[in-house]
Amino acid sequence: xxxxxxxxxxxxxxxxxxxxxxxxxxxxxxxxxxxxxxxxxxxxxxxxxxxxxxxxxxxxxxxxxxxxxxxxxxxxxxxxxxxxxxxxxxxxxxxxxxxxxxxxxxxxxxxxxxxxxxxxxxxxxxxxxxxxxxxxxxxxxxxxxxxxxxxxxxxxxxxxxxxxxxxxxxxxxxxxxxxxxxxxxxxxxxxxxxxxxxxxxxxxxxxxxxxxxxxxxxxxxxxxxxxxxxxxxxxxxxxxxxxxxxxxxxxxxxxxxxxxxxxxxxxxxxxxxxxxxxxxxxxxxxxxxxxxxxxxxxxxxxxxxxxxxxxxxxxxxxxxxxxxxxxxxxxxxxxxxxxxxxxxxxxxxxxxxxxxxxxxxxxxxxxxxxxxxxxxxxxxxxxxxxxxxxxxxxxxxxxxxxxxxxxxxxxxxxxxxxxxxxxxxxxxxxxxxxxxxxxxxxxxxxxxxxxxxxxxxxxxxxxxxxxxxxxxxxxxxxxxxx
Amino acid sequence: xxxxxxxxxxxxxxxxxxxxxxxxxxxxxxxxxxxxxxxxxxxxxxxxxxxxxxxxxxxxxxxxxxxxxxxxxxxxxxxxxxxxxxxxxxxxxxxxxxxxxxxxxxxxxxxxxxxxxxxxxxxxxxxxxxxxxxxxxxxxxxxxxxxxxxxxxxxxxxxxxxxxxxxxxxxxxxxxxxxxxxxxxxxxxxxxxxxxxxxxxxxxxxxxxxxxxxxxxxxxxxxxx
Numbered sequence: 019x020x021x022x023x024x025x026x027x028x029x030x031x032x033x034x035x036x037x038x039x040x041x042x043x044x045x046x047x048x049x050x051x052x053x054x055x056x057x058x059x060x061x062x063x064x065x066x067x068x069x070x071x072x073x074x075x076x077x078x079x080x081x082x083x084x085x086x087x088x089x090x091x092x093x094x095x096x097x098x099x100x101x102x103x104x105x106x107x108x109x110x111x112x113x114x115x116x117x118x119x120x121x122x123x124x125x126x127x128x129x130x131x132x133x134x135x136x137x138x139x140x141x142x143x144x145x146x147x148x149x150x151x152x153x154x155x156x157x158x159x160x161x162x163x164x165x166x167x168x169x170x171x172x173x174x175x176x177x178x179x180x181x182x183x184x185x186x187x188x189x190x191x192x193x194x195x196x197x198x199x200x201x202x203x204x205x206x207x208x209x210x211x212x213x214x215x216x217x218x219x220x221x222x223x224x225x226x227x228x229x230x231x232x233x234x235x236x237x238x239x240x241x242x243x244x245x246x247x248x249x250x251x252x253x254x255x256x257x258x259x260x261x262x263x264x265x266x267x268x269x270x271x272x273x274x275x276x277x278x279x280x281x282x283x284x285x286x287x288x289x290x291x292x293x294x295x296x297x298x299x300x301x302x303x304x305x306x307x308x309x310x311x312x313x314x315x316x317x318x319x320x321x322x323x324x325x326x327x328x329x330x331x332x333x334x335x336x337x338x339x340x341x342x343x344x345x346x347x348x349x350x351x352x353x354x355x356x357x358x359x360x361x362x363x364x365x366x367x368x369x370x371x372x373x374x375x376x377x378x379x380x381x382x383x384x385x386x387x388x389x390x391x392x393x394x395x396x397x398x399x400x401x402x403x404x405x406x407x408x409x410x411x412x413x414x415x416x417x418x419x420x421x422x423x424x425x426x427x428x429x430x431x432x433x434x435x436x437x438x439x440x441x442x443x444x445x446x447x448x449x450x451x452x453x454x455x456x457x458x459x460x461x462x463x464x465x466x467x468x469x470x471x472x473x474x475x476x477x478x479x480x481x482x483x484x485x486x487x488x489x490x491x492x493x494x495x496x497x498x499x500x
Numbered sequence: 501x502x503x504x505x506x507x508x509x510x511x512x513x514x515x516x517x518x519x520x521x522x523x524x525x526x527x528x529x530x531x532x533x534x535x536x537x538x539x540x541x542x543x544x545x546x547x548x549x550x551x552x553x554x555x556x557x558x559x560x561x562x563x564x565x566x567x568x569x570x571x572x573x574x575x576x577x578x579x580x581x582x583x584x585x586x587x588x589x590x591x592x593x594x595x596x597x598x599x600x601x602x603x604x605x606x607x608x609x610x611x612x613x614x615x616x617x618x619x620x621x622x623x624x625x626x627x628x629x630x631x632x633x634x635x636x637x638x639x640x641x642x643x644x645x646x647x648x649x650x651x652x653x654x655x656x657x658x659x660x661x662x663x664x665x666x667x668x669x670x671x672x673x674x675x676x677x678x679x680x681x682x683x684x685x686x687x688x689x690x691x692x693x694x695x696x697x698x699x700x701x702x703x704x705x706x707x708x709x710x711x712x713x714x715x716x717x718x719x720x721x722x723x724x725x
Contacts, residue, residue: 308602316685342655343687346694373685
């Protein structure tokens, strides 16, 4: 396979970027979740501790009021000896001298009657330690203060555990996120890479390369469909260009050869002989050449039409105008042009649609049977507005219908009939740029040409894939010509 | 008539000059836009034939310069650019007509005659047109020849109005197409011929003298000869 696009320096960069983003999002989520949980827990614990300390302090105050300092001191001594809880006590006088309890020195600055955290020296189990406590203070009398505290060990441990678990979670998330994210991103990137490879093969000449469209019908499939539609369009243009070049070469060369031959003949005849016949014939050939070039220009212009030049219009009005133009001509040719119009709204370029309609009527007059009817009808048919022209002539065989709309194709192999072979091709092009289609069918007898345009601007009546063959009884030929 | 041709292609220019001389008209030739503008501003001409793609100064700029100087000499633009947009641009810039290359000499002459006459004619709004015993009432949209009323279809009325406004002049098929139909597409000359012959059938009954004449190789002429 020839690769058109150069190899990339970092072929996996997009997948890696995707994985990184996924990981980052997961990490942030984890951190937020853990933190919320932690701070909620801390808050609940703090409230519980407050209640505990307040209860203990209030009980001691009551005990002091009921009895006296001695009873309180002995109770506190009792409590500190058992050490069954993490609670510490101190009763001190105004100068901070200890009267009872296992806190040795009154923490400086601690006076307020609410929960505070402070560091104190405590005697526990015979050792003197410096510990952080949460403390509640009560004033017992003018000279006496009470401190009830709780060791803050569990709080500190909780905090440490939080940081630990945070670190572990982030690590786990990062590892999982990077590996899973890598896998997921690679799936998306694989689609992109498939598109790039398909495009590469297409550009290197395999015009039938297309992306696979899965059954999932998701965004990737939409991308694949649009991508394929672009490739269809390019393939169609390339193929029609190839076909057209052959036809064009023939149609240009024939009259040019004739002109050249006639000029040589004129030179042979010399100055004296009359040249009127040569001049007239050459002028006729030149006219044909000019009209061929004009036809090609019209076709090229029609092909380049985009939806921004569309206006709302009614095919019935277009048909009426074409009728006005061609009715006298049909009558002179011994045919009856009949109108059966009803409303057929569409969006489009009216001059192009008029030209297409005129070509269809012109064809019907040229190929219809003498004395026959040509019916021009418009109306709404499902999601389409239609303009139908039916004649009573010999018609076109089903297997020749697709070829009939190709550029420069004339069903008469000898190419001796007048006409550039661009008429139906223009109609098909006009149908296609209007997102519609040209349907050629059997009029029993004769040809029924139907121009179908979408009723609403967001509909597209063009076949999803340009058909390579004419299907069924009616030849749906739109999109095969351009 | 005295004409000025501003055209950089020498063979086209000499072909036009020879043709005009053949018909007895004088024609000056300028090869660049600048020379052409100078000539047009210094000499009086009956009409100017102006190419669009010119060296030094393009055709539309020449035209705009002329018009901004108050020059009202009729101008016919001759150009290979024949799309509707191009024509509209040309007409907006102040040209009186627009002819696409390749052109026939007959077509060119017919159009020059038309713009020269239009330029000298009075600009008053008319409500009735008269050629011989043929009368067209533009307000009532009614036509009659002598005492005989003529029933006209819409397009026939438009065609006849155009013929009567250009009575005595050669009117080409393309001019008719532009006048009565959208000039964005050419249905082929025979379509126009059929319409004109219908119109003629309605204008000339029995032994009435002919009004609408065919000019071989050029077009038609409405004239009460």
